[in-house]
Amino acid sequence: MTSDKEILSTIPDSHVESTDTEKESVSKGAYIDISIEEVSKEENADLESLSSIDNNKWYNKSKTIFGYKLLPYSQGRSQILMVSFVVFMIVGMSSAIGGLGAGGTLNATVVNNSNVAVYTAFAFLAFFCGPICNKIGVRATLCFGGWGYALYYGSLLCYNKTGNGTFVIASGAIEGLCAAFLWTAQGNIMLSYSEEENKGKNIARFWAIFQMGNVIGSLVPLIQTIHSTSETLADSTYIAFIVIISTGAIMATMLLPTRLVRKADGTRVILKKNPTWKSEMKALWTVLKLQPWFIGMFPMFWSSNWFMTYESNDYNLVQFNLRTRSLNNLMFAIFEVLGAFSAGYLLDSRFCSRKTMARIGWGLLMGFTLIIWGGGLKSQLRYTRQTVDDDELSLLDWTSSGYGAYLVLYMLYGAFDAWWQTYSYWVMGSLTNSSRKLAIYTGFYKSIQSAGAAVVWRLDALDTPYMAMFGSTWGLLLGSLLIASPVIYSRILEETDPDDDIKFTEND
Structure with a gap:
């Protein structure tokens, strides 16, 4: 020794x-x-x-339970698993309701407008949330971020009782502000606490656990509606979700401060000592000044939630009754879990260099975009907003003839979602190991993602033709991959430069 x-x-x-x-x-x-x-x-x-490392501290000790040796709580993977379960309870469970379309209510317009408020507020604050996260710490950032989700689903419960759409929209704006905190902290932890060779796996583990919240959450409305023809969720469903989300926000306080975390190889997370508000806001612009090529990733970020509006409101909501939408949402979530695992573990496999793997991942994503969304075109050709408004389109049930093909397409949409998100995070994680820089990267990601989502939810609220919604989604996905290709092909190296990370982290 x-x-x-x-x-x-x-x-x-x-x-x-x-x-x-x-x-x-x-x-x-x-x-x-x-x-x-x-x-x-x-x-x-x-x-x-x-x-x-002080091995006398409880968080640095390994524990054995039922013969299985657990990792020390201070190890990066343990903290990533912890934040995965926090987001599982806050966002994963709430996604189950959102995936039903119209938030489980019958009024898509109110929920669409509330989503505009969510993503507008989210986009504004997330751009600056990296510096805020670096200053106050990931634990406080994550905890604060959870409470807005509980308020929003409380407003949906209130809407079912009172029809108060204004409260839903205002709560959506507050949720957006809180979501900016939560997702910036989550991305920072997931990427900066991982070793370079395990970033894809840790992204996959996070995404799988997070989406298991959607899987379990989808079972609740499915069980409640399996023998029902009602088109709205019961009050007890909303109450259960509010309790679970609040519990997740409290769990966030149990995370360790970043300074106490060690990666699996025993090394510290690269962290700036004694950050100031001035230094962190300056760092935001320094990233764009020193790395203007990173802007090439922005269209991928913009597209990364654009497709969710079409999938939930313009595909699932308009074609199926509530119990079938619940089943669709369950299968969508299961395939998101499978997609995350397959993407993360493939991206971390070492049968080729990391640079080559980045190109393979890009090629696969391009192929999936062409095939899956090309298959979706046939489904979209069967209805328009006019036929839906005139009740000419009969809602499908899982007993309807031909339903299986629509279910398979929706499951592939779920897998595609996981692939897109996992690959985007993996690319960011391949560009740096600096906690400070990754907080800024993820802030950019969530800000631009949310700005795109705000626009597309507003377009849907304005009754934009379904074919235009579909075409904009498919076109943006293909175009953004092409624009990002120079970054992916030229900037991802076999290993990140540690001197560059340290220089940026300590730069004022």
Whole structure:
């Protein structure tokens, strides 16, 4: 086992400003804090991380339960799993209602307008949420973000009783502000707590657990409506979701501060010491100034929620009765889980270089876009807004002839969603390991994603023709992949540059 003297001797004098007394204290087992500002080389930072772990702390100890050895709570993977379950309870469960179309109500216009409010507020704040997250910490950011979801689903319950659409729209705006906090913290944890070779797997684990919330949540309305012809959800459904979402927000307080987290190899998360509001807001613009090519990813971000409006409102809502929509939503969520696992584990496989894998992933995503959405065109040709408004389109039940083909298409939409999101996160994670930079990246991602969603929900609320909604979705997906290709083909390397990450992290 390497002694403290040996560890100290491997650190160049140029990186450590210490007195003889400090060196003597290290040789006796005392801890000396060597910050990233004083250690510029990755290997020396790793030595500092390993030497500073206090194994007497409960969160640094492994525990054995029923013969299975659990990872220390402070390990990055444990924290990623924890945030996965938090988002599982907050967003995953609530997605089950959203996937039914019109939030489980009969008034699509009110819910569409509330979604415009959600995503407009989300887009505005998420752009600046990276610096906020870096300043106040991921734990506070994530916890605060959860409460807006509980308020929003409370407003849907209120709407079923009072018809107060204004409250739903106002609650949507508040949910959007809170969602910006939640998703920025989530993306930061998921990407910066992972080792380079495991980012795809950790994205897959997060997405699978998160979508299991949608799977379980979809079972609730399915069970309640399986023998019912009602087209609205029961009050008890909304109440159950509000309780679960609130519990998830409380669970977020159990996360560890980033400074106590270690990756699986024992190294610290690259984290700026003592950030200020000025330094974090400046960093936001520094990323765009130093990396203007990153803007090439923005169309992919814009498209990443655009298709959800078409899938939930213009496909699922208008063609099927409530119990069949519930079944569709369940299968959609299951295929999102399967899609996330297949994408994440493939992207992390090492039968080729990471640079080559980025290109393979891009090619597969392009192929899926052509095939799956090309298949969706046939379904869209059978109805228009006019035929739906005139009640000329009969709602399908799972007992209807030909229903199976529509279900398969909807399941493939779910898998496609998971592939798109997983690949986008994987690309961002392949560009840097810096927690500070990743918070900004994910802030950009969620801001631009939400801006696109606000636009498309408004278009749907204005009764834009279904074919136009479909065409805009398919066209944006194909176009954004082409625009992002130079970034994917030229900027993803086999390993990120640690010196570049440290330089950015410590830059004021």
